């Protein structure tokens with residue numbers, strides 16, 4: 011039998027199993043008495059998403075908008091019952107008040123599916139997650155952010171030097187935002203997390219950059235493996251399938267475990283995440299570093315996470331392996347470069363399109379520059395910039411880089427609706443919270459499709475409804491890296507606007523439209539703007 015025929019057979023068989031499984035799930039949802047569009051509609055939606063016919067975020071937003079007036083509706087999942095929440099109060103209830111019933115993300119992502127991504131903080135469960143979160147949290151306190159500030163500042167300087175050189179003769183340079191900002195965020199994450207200089211900004215042919223970009227592609231084989239895992243778990247384990255490519259596994263082994271060993275032997279110290287992971291591994295990383303802790307209340311960081319106390323019942327240290335540490339390095343790397351890059355793209359586009367807002371921000375930048383007396387911006391000065399924080403907070407509302415949040419229910423749970431009905435959730439039900447749709451819901455934001463940083467002014471930000479602003483998630487499981495991301499994005503914007511303004515050019519898209527894709531922010535037309543020298 012030739013290979014094509016084998017592939018056709020496997021795909022057809024997997025498709026059949028998937029259909030049977032989905033039909034069972036959707037028929038079950040029908041009995042709950044909440045609006046339901048039928049198994050065929052759910053099946054077609056899954057087909058369009060996995061067949062890359064429709065963007066995954068567009069599908070979710072479209073579904074959210076079809077059910078105005080509902081608080082909870084059925085959602086898509088390949089193996090479990092899934093629900094979408096359309097109500098900010100429920101989001102608060104699930105992610106904060108009743109967190110103990112909704113600690114985990116989807117348990118399908120586990121070490122059986124992949125030995126690295128299944129061990130990332132994002133994928134860990136219950137007390138294993140609590141223990142690892144406690145180990146890692148001290149890495150992201152303000153004193154540690156201050157320690158990494160200089161490293162990121164150097165990357166921002168490289169960016170400016172590079173584009174000043176390019177704009178030297180004509181006074182402006184056209185940039186593809188995704189590519190340019192990816193180079194900056196990859197350099198930032200390599201330096202601050204992995205402890206080596208990426209050099210992707212200056213070296214346009216960088217192999218590291220090509221490698222990093224390849225990590226974002228979800229190919230046919232990956233999708234097929236995920237489907238096989240979900241519908242034929244035992245076969246997946248028997249065939250020893252994995253999602254992480256061997257070259258990716260080797261990259262993180264060399265970048266994390268080998269480097270840790272080398273630093274240990276040669277007693278090298280560098281102010282980066284590897285160093286902090288080494289301390290964490292020995293249990294020497296303290297949350298309280300009072301001497302160097304910054305007074306957060308004085309700094310403008312509206313969207314930054316609050317760290318909750320997540321005490322585990324079983325605090326006995328789990329036997330963490332090298333792969334656990336590789337996995338944490340990998341998620342910091344993956345989560346760090348793409349999300350912050352999307353934030354930078356959206357902010358730049360919005361500033362280029364809204365000249366008054368951009369001018370107000372430039373005025374704030376100039377005021378800070380004047381106070382610096384020629385020196386580099388400091389951590390404190392950057393974080394006291396109120397308007398910069400308002401612009402970033404609005405960009406995160408307007409286009410949240412992680413468009414959905416999920417939780418898995420761990421036991422029977424009654425959700426009481428406003429109309430008096432009760433929805434009985436069960437163990438392993440998946441709850442989806444569609445951040446983009448919530449952020450564009452008129453019930454929570456007036457004129458939601460307008461880019462308006464004033465929503466986050468001191469006078470108005472207090473009126474944002476709890477549970478309706480979720481760029482970094484919500485509750486104890488919130489993004490651990492929010493301060494790092496905000497610092498990285500603010501540093502670049504400050505440094506760019508010190509020298510350039512963002513201008514619309516003939517390649518700038520009229521509006522942002524998503525391309526059919528499984529990834530959340532794949533645009534039909536990339537964001538291209540002109541950097542115009544301000545001198």
Ligand code: HEM
Pocket residue numbers: 131132133143341342343345346347349350353410411412414415416480481482483484485486487488489490491492494495496
């Ligand atoms: C603009 C940039 C970023 C955005 C919008 C973002 C957003 C998110 C969101 C929505 C979650 C899920 C939260 C939840 O379930 O409630 C998350 C989790 C996570 N993020 Fe981020 N993130 C960003 C940058 C970063 C960076 C820079 C890092 C690390 C260096 C990072 C590391 C993580 C980790 C480890 C988790 C899993 C947390 C856990 O399960 O305990 N993220 N992020």
